[in-house]
Amino acid sequence: MKIGIDKIGFYAPHLYVDMNNLAKARDVEPAKFTIGIGQEKMAIAPLTQDAVTLAANAAMEILDDSDRAAVDFVIFGTETGVDHSKAAGVYVHHLLNLQPHTRTVEVKQACFGATAGIQMAKGHIALNPDSKVLVLASDIARYGLRTGGEATQGAGAVAMIISKDPKILALEEPSSYLTEDVMDFWRPVYSEYAQVDGKLSNEMYLSFFEKIWNAYKQKTGLGIGDFAAICYHLPYTKMGLKALRTIYDQGTETDKDRLLENLEYSKIYNKHVGNIYTGSLYLSFLSLLEHQSNLNAGDRIGLFSYGSGAVGEFFTGLLQPDYQVHLNTKQHQDLLASRKEVSVEEYEQIFEAKLPKDGTDFELDVDADPAKIKLSGVGGHIRHYMNSSQVKV
Ligand code: HMG
Numbered sequence: 262m263k264i265g266i267d268k269i270g271f272y273a274p275h276l277y278v279d280m281n282n283l284a285k286a287r288d289v290e291p292a293k294f295t296i297g298i299g300q301e302k303m304a305i306a307p308l309t310q311d312a313v314t315l316a317a318n319a320a321m322e323i324l325d326d327s328d329r330a331a332v333d334f335v336i337f338g339t340e341t342g343v344d345h346s347k348a349a350g351v352y353v354h355h356l357l358n359l360q361p362h363t364r365t366v367e368v369k370q371a372c373f374g375a376t377a378g379i380q381m382a383k384g385h386i387a388l389n390p391d392s393k394v395l396v397l398a399s400d401i402a403r404y405g406l407r408t409g410g411e412a413t414q415g416a417g418a419v420a421m422i423i424s425k426d427p428k429i430l431a432l433e434e435p436s437s438y439l440t441e442d443v444m445d446f447w448r449p450v451y452s453e454y455a456q457v458d459g460k461l462s463n464e465m466y467l468s469f470f471e472k473i474w475n476a477y478k479q480k481t482g483l484g485i486g487d488f489a490a491i492c493y494h495l496p497y498t499k500m501g502l503k504a505l506r507t508i509y510d511q512g513t514e515t516d517k518d519r520l521l522e523n524l525e526y527s528k529i530y531n532k533h534v535g536n537i538y539t540g541s542l543y544l545s546f547l548s549l550l551e552h553q554s555n556l557n558a559g560d561r562i563g564l565f566s567y568g569s570g571a572v573g574e575f576f577t578g579l580l581q582p583d584y585q586v587h588l589n590t591k592q593h594q595d596l597l598a599s600r601k602e603v604s605v606e607e608y609e610q611i612f613e614a615k616l617p618k619d620g621t622d623f624e625l626d627v628d629a630d631p632a633k634i635k636l637s638g639v640g641g642h643i644r645h646y647m648n649s650s651q652v653k654v
């Protein structure tokens with residue numbers, strides 16, 4: 262039985278800051294951000310968007326009535342959850358009117374969470390072939406104003422339906438993975454901001470890629486000639502190039518050119534959104550599919566997932582016939598094109614705005630956010646969400 266990605270949706274908040282302007286404000290050469298880091302725009306989440314609403318907006322785009330009836334497992338990968346106890350997916354389950362006999366959990370391991378979700382979903386479908394799993398990858402990356410990591414922030418979510426007979430990508434069986442206890446990036450429970458050793462995090466990413474790729478090759482006998490494209494977790498888009506460079510001489514010149522060309526397509530959305538942590542790999546996969554028209558059914562795509570701390574995995578899938586028909590390319594391009602640019606000063610104000618932490622009632626200006634699903638306020642330590650779409654909740 263084929264199991265894999267049947268549908269894939271994406272959402273980013275409606276505000277962004279231009280990286281050239283951020284560079285100037287931080288007294289940095291703009292080329293450092295646009296070429297050295299490889300980012301052009303950074304998505305900014307207003308208070309009306311959190312990990313729950315970003316995920317719900319991404320999922321709303323792909324769910325139809327038959328999915329709502331068949332999904333019986335919601336797996337929410339995030340490292341910016343809104344509650345230490347309640348799974349963010351429970352709010353999404355309600356906001357999207359999913360059938361009640363559903364198992365819903367949150368999964369955390371930095372940017373690896375959604376990959377764990379996909380592998381769990383695969384096992385669930387193998388045991389329950391007629392069910393579907395909704396895997397959500399949603400995060401807001403925050404390092405703090407004027408920090409070393411500031412240029413690699415971002416916000417957004419990817420939602421995927423995992424099912425049998427998938428319309429987009431059939432996952433293959435072998436994969437290789439690795440865990441090592443490393444302090445390259447983490448966020449203590451008392452902190453709003455990530456702690457990071459930037460240089461070490463880059464080194465660990467590359468060291469994980471090398472070890473996992475070698476283990477994968479040993480396990481399968483496959484090499485870079487067997488891949489149409491390899492998508493990477495992209496904390497910033499230059500990172501993908503750094504990883505690909507370590508292996509692109511293992512095949513022919515044609516292999517190298519093909520993988521480099523497809524890497525360019527797989528970076529386009531990420532360049533305009535920034536790091537969305539656990540969704541970044543899947544945004545890159547979506548970017549490849551929605552920009553490269555020369556891929557064919559049966560082409561093998563490699564996916565490298567890295568979550569600091571650290572856990573990594575390399576796994577693969579085969580593109581399915583007519584996968585293009587099942588993408589929402591125009592909707593995603595319109596979403597990004599219709600965003601509003603904010604100045605660096607406005608970005609700083611939005612960044613510093615906070616919800617009360619003492620349970621006081623607080624209403625948000627929902628009219629300023631064009632999203633269908635948003636946080637409308639808090640009261641008595643409870644978050645209040647609204648869905649202004651037609652979906653009955
Ligand atoms: P930095 O120290 O500001 O930058 O930090 P740099 O000095 O290393 O420069 C960056 C690049 O710009 C260099 O290129 C420079 O040469 C180049 P490279 O040598 O790396 O190829 N450069 C220029 N290029 C053109 N024109 C110029 C110019 N000037 C310099 N004028 C760093 C960069 C990424 C470390 C920082 O932003 C950071 O700490 N970010 C957060 C951590 C991060 O993203 N790590 C990535 C790997 S870990 C990961 O992926 C997991 C993560 O997503 C978290 C999770 O799992 O949840 C982060």
